Amino acid sequence: xxxxxxxxxxxxxxxxxxxxxxxxxxxxxxxxxxxxxxxxxxxxxxxxxxxxxxxxxxxxxxxxxxxxxxxx
Numbered sequence: 001x002x003x004x005x006x007x008x009x010x011x012x013x014x015x016x017x018x019x020x021x022x023x024x025x026x027x028x029x030x031x032x033x034x035x036x037x038x039x040x041x042x043x044x045x046x047x048x049x050x051x052x053x054x055x056x057x058x059x060x061x062x063x064x065x066x067x068x069x070x071x072x
Contacts, residue, residue: 028068036070039063046070 009029010022036046038056045057051067065071 032068034069039070 008026010026013022032048035044036054037044038046038059038061040061040063041056041059043056043058046054047057048068049055049062052064053062054065054070055062
């Protein structure tokens with residue numbers, strides 16, 4: 001039986017911690033590192049600064065939203 005290889009940022013854990021935990025972490029980290037649309041200027045330039053704090057690099061607006069993603 002072929003094993004499914006881990007993708008993304010969770011490859012660094014190797015065989016430790018279990019598949020379910022690593023899948024959840026991979027989903028959270030990919031959401032946090034994604035680029036989102038700014039609610040003020042509608043440009044796709046919003047990046048996460050801290051947990052819940054986001055900043056648009058075009059209009060330099062800082063705003064709060066969810067910890068790992070911007071509200072849609």
